[in-house]
Amino acid sequence: MxxxxxxxxxxxxxxxxxxxxxxxxxxxxxxxxxxxxxxxxKLGFTQSFKFLFMQGDNPLTDGNNxxxxxxxxxxxxxxxxLFNAVWTPIAFFELSAGIRLGxxxxxxxxxxxxxxxxxxxxxxxxxxxxxxxxxDALLWKIHLGGTIQFDLAAIxxxxxxxxxxxxxxxxxxxxxxxxxxxxxxxFENDDGENLxxxxxxxxxxxxxxxxxxxxxxxxxxxxxxxxxxxxxxxNRHLWGDDLFRWHFSGILSFEFTDNFGVAxxxxxxxxxxxxxxxxRTSNSNMYYKYRELDTSNPLRxxxxxxxxxxxxxx
Numbered sequence: 381m382x383x384x385x386x387x388x389x390x391x392x393x394x395x396x397x398x399x400x401x402x403x404x405x406x407x408x409x410x411x412x413x414x415x416x417x418x419x420x421x422k423l424g425f426t427q428s429f430k431f432l433f434m435q436g437d438n439p440l441t442d443g444n445n446x447x448x449x450x451x452x453x454x455x456x457x458x459x460x461x462l463f464n465a466v467w468t469p470i471a472f473f474e475l476s477a478g479i480r481l482g483x484x485x486x487x488x489x490x491x492x493x494x495x496x497x498x499x500x501x502x503x504x505x506x507x508x509x510x511x512x513x514x515x516d517a518l519l520w521k522i523h524l525g526g527t528i529q530f531d532l533a534a535i536x537x538x539x540x541x542x543x544x545x546x547x548x549x550x551x552x553x554x555x556x557x558x559x560x561x562x563x564x565x566x567f568e569n570d571d572g573e574n575l576x577x578x579x580x581x582x583x584x585x586x587x588x589x590x591x592x593x594x595x596x597x598x599x600x601x602x603x604x605x606x607x608x609x610x611x612x613x614x615n616r617h618l619w620g621d622d623l624f625r626w627h628f629s630g631i632l633s634f635e636f637t638d639n640f641g642v643a644x645x646x647x648x649x650x651x652x653x654x655x656x657x658x659x660r661t662s663n664s665n666m667y668y669k670y671r672e673l674d675t676s677n678p679l680r681x682x683x684x685x686x687x688x689x690x691x692x693x694x
Contacts, residue, residue, distance in 0.1 A: 457496030485514035500572035525550035
């Protein structure tokens with residue numbers, strides 16, 4: 381942790397030097413409000429610093445830069461701080477690395493309990509029990525990722541040719557400071573199947589960017605996201621922990637001004653089918669490792685949520 385703090389300090393000192401040259405350094409701020417059809421919301425503030433780095437004299441390298449993002453997030457059940465660094469060594473490729481620190485608490489809404497943070501432990505029988513209290517643990521995560529991006533208009537110039545594609549791939553390690561080896565934990569009211577360990581995440585986006593923004597529409601896009609736990613848990617295939625978890629999103633992006641935009645997202649997701657548990661109809665609180673995957677029909681696709689993302693840059 382001391383090494384991370386030292387690195388961040390060095391980066392800020394470097395930013396101070398670059399700030400003296402306004403042609404090579406820019407900064408911006410942004411607010412992001414997320415809300416959805418689920419009982420959830422999140423507000424984030426990001427301060428970004430970008431400076432030119434290893435520029436070339438051709439279209440592929442003349443915009444080379446490094447961007448540093450510092451973000452603070454708050455939701456009804458969590459509080460997070462994030463640091464992310466993105467290096468663009470060539471126009472169609474980015475490398476990113478970052479850290480995340482967060483904590484949370486429990487919020488009850490009627491009959492529903494939202495677990496911002498806490499352990500998911502088995503009872504003496506087959507049921508699951510929540511263990512935790514507000515701010516009793518710290519979530520931490522480090523990641524390394526890469527992005528490939530492409531705009532058809534770069535090859536076939538034209539206002540109507542902006543068909544864009546992006547693919548991002550990430551390896552991350554996350555942990556809960558209170559969890560022991562093999563103990564599962566919740567964060568931000570997820571399924572509580574997290575373990576301290578490695579994960580793989582990727583997303584794939586294809587979209588069309590409008591040239592004249594009819595009705596303020598900026599982009600129409602489709603995104604597929606994949607997440608895979610890389611935990612070395614014995615017999616994890618029995619409850620389907622070795623399967624990819626997919627989210628599919630239809631995105632409609634509006635740009636009302638240069639600074640203000642809204643994105644509407646409709647999401648579907650895959651869920652596992654079990655022979656001894658059905659989350660759609662059962663009131664059972666069976667611990668997830670005791671569930672038995674239906675190997676003849678392991679996955680189903682279901683509606684997840686409709687979300688709105690409101691952004692303001694200043």
